[in-house]
Amino acid sequence: MRSKSFIIETLQGDTGGRILIAILLCGCVVFPVFNLLVPQSSAFHISTYLVTLFGKYLCFALLALALDLAWGYCGILSLGHGAFFALGGYGMGMYLMRQIGDRGVYGDPLLPDFMVFLNWTELPWYWYGFNNFGFAMVMAMFVPGLLAFVFGWLAFRSRVTGVYLSIILQALTYALMLAFFRNEMGFGGNNGLTDFKDIIGFNLQTDETRAVLFVVTGLILILVYLFCRHIVKSKFGRVVVSIRDAESRMRFIGYKVENYKTSIFVLSALIAGIAGALYVPFVGIINPGEFEPLNSIEIVIWVAIGGRSTLYGAVLGAILVNYAKTRFTAVMPEVWLFALGGLFIFVTLFLPKGLVGFFSDLKEKMEKKA
């Protein structure tokens, strides 16, 4: 029962995390059961639409977790996490594309439709191996990780920090977006990858597949949460936090600051890649729009609203903001950007510690009075 004690130890003193994991576990049971076993006529039935929607939110939560690890604990305000997420998504998208096989519009057994459309005769080398699920998933993590490693190693070594780093990461994301919009890149250009049929042999459109995807995403989120919590509680995590608070001091003491920063940045990018890969089967499409700089900044606001450097706050923020977005864009689409913009300003001015910080401050005050 080492694993059990590991979990207990990891969650020691983390009330928010414990509540979060309890809720997630409940969700992983409630959603599939009420979706598949309760008849549609019943008031307790959860529609497949909702399962998909919350599945998407879980992916965003994972992404927010990744950013919180880098921003909240290491002070790296990354405006490039949208790119890592999208790259992971493309990894999964390429696998799903290869799974279509000869069921595409042009019926080519090897080439995806868009390549036939562009009169390509053979598969580009970087598409090799993506018919294998394991390989595709490794690549979905490896490519964002590699990009983060190269970029981080260059940037942190030459001590590019703070706002500079954010802006350069934004430029990187922007450059990637421009590149992926090109048809010649071989990733479907403007339209991206879509029309997926099935994943490891299961039809993507069935309720059962979606429910399983939901559960898998939920469990991965729990595992990643535990992993992140473990990291930030370890010695490594403490060093990272110290670097966030006093970088020069840590350097003078003798820590290799750039190695720590690069490691945490790569870890964060890997998690973002996983989130992207899980996201694509839910929405059924991946296109260069995911690289838009706006998306990357939105991730930051999820974390800021939930409360940075708490991990569970990031998850909370991602789900809350996205739920609001779904609601707003359905009822009054033109108000959403006003609301989002206002949210940015409100949170930075009045809720610097996010919702989590706000409530814990409130609790403290109440206790003092009592």
Added chain:
Amino acid sequence: MQRIVLILSAVLFLFGLSGTLSEVEAQPEDVLQAPSSLEEIVQALATARRNEIPALVENIAELEDSRRRSFLESMLEGQIYFTRQEERVVKAVRIEEQFQISDSLTGEDLGLVGTRAVGRVSVNNSLRRNLRLLIAGIDLENEDPEIRLSAVEYLVSQAATESQEQLLQLKTVEIDNAVNQAIEEGLALVDLSSEDPSLRSAALDQLSGNLKNTIRNAIRQVAEGDPDPDVQAKAEDVLYSIQRDVELYGYVQTLFFGLSLGSVLLLAAIGLAITFGVMGVINLAHGELIMLGAYTTYVVQQTFPNSIDLSLLIAVPAAFIVSGLFGIAIERGIIRFLYGRPLETLLATFGISLILQQLVRTVFSPQNRPVSNPDWMSGQWQLNEVLAFNYNRLYILIFCIIVFALLSLLLKKTKLGIEVRAVAQNRAMAKAIGVRSNWVDALTFGLGSGLAGIAGVALSQLTNVGPNLGQAYIVDSFMVVVFGGVGNLWGTFYGSFILGIANKIMEPWAGAVIAKILILVFIILFIQKQPKGLFPQKGRGMEE
């Protein structure tokens, strides 16, 4: 007379459609002897067979009648018809299901008729070409030298050999220099294909250094296959030097486009260089302040629709004020609470940018708004055949340099400028000697924002004015400032021109998107090596 018969039979031979050779030869005699006034020839068109039409048209052009040109033009446009009943030749314009007909020469209105009542005088492609040549031939006698010039140019480019005689004739009476030059070129072009090698050689001498496309092609033909080896070698030399010139002018053109892009980048980034560079505030709403400037231009043009030519003169100060006021409001309302917290400033200003975008969508429309170019901004300055500067780009380049010079002066010489720099360098010390730093902050931010508004006016003359205008420039502007070095106006100046020119140099062989990506990647790598930009600000601070 003999000559006309010859020409006519040649033309008929060339343009006759269904007629056999014997028929064609029989025709000219009849045609020539019969009608002699314009009315008569025109009337003959009504009953003429297809293969007779070209000869009649030639006849019309030969007449000394001032109405012939407009008639031939109508014919070129396919507006000449004949009425089936009276067999009268008319000009007809189709209006829905009917024809509005008028007399083909006097223009007298003959009312509306049905489509069946008239038949078209058929004009095929070869006749159309001939009509154009004839009209150009008539234009050679026009009083306006510019019309003569374009007629000569047309004849030379389309049929130099055939019009040699006309050109020679005009040369004897022509007094306008430009027209004479064009005639000389045309004649030299004809000589280039003459039998006599010395004539060809002389023509090459005359045409050396000429950049016109038609002439270059003609010389290339000589260089590729002239029977005389001396002439061929000479042609090769001439062609080589022309091509070198063309290449050189191509570089100048690229340089101009690079400078133009650089000036746009500089205008977009210069406000940022103030707010980000001097104050250290990350203003992600900077692009939207540019957009507001562009919309101000739109509003100004809507308010004074009759004085588009002056609209920019009003729009520049108006945009400066509008964007500047927005900037001051943003600084006083939000940013001043966030000094020293750059990452939070980044988020808050991003929120502002979202709100401003949506505001513009709500107030105006999500679609692009039309902003027109004043007359003096449209068109281009044609220096020679291969080099032309667009007036709008040229003026924006000049404007941008003026703005930069004024801003430098402002920061160097005025009290406000000195206070701004004092606060930027050492806030506490500046406060201690009595600078109202709050006031200076607000004004500096307003200045940077106002500059963004001015950039918007310039951009409205180059691109579409829409809610996304700002986003397209924000990444570029930040790149310029970061590349040039924060806190340094000259860095921004050189940075934007270097990036603009580099971009345009790469574009031809890499494509616009790849060029942009390469530039971004270059800056990302450059920042690794030189984290403080091209011109780093010197200071003692170990850690900001």
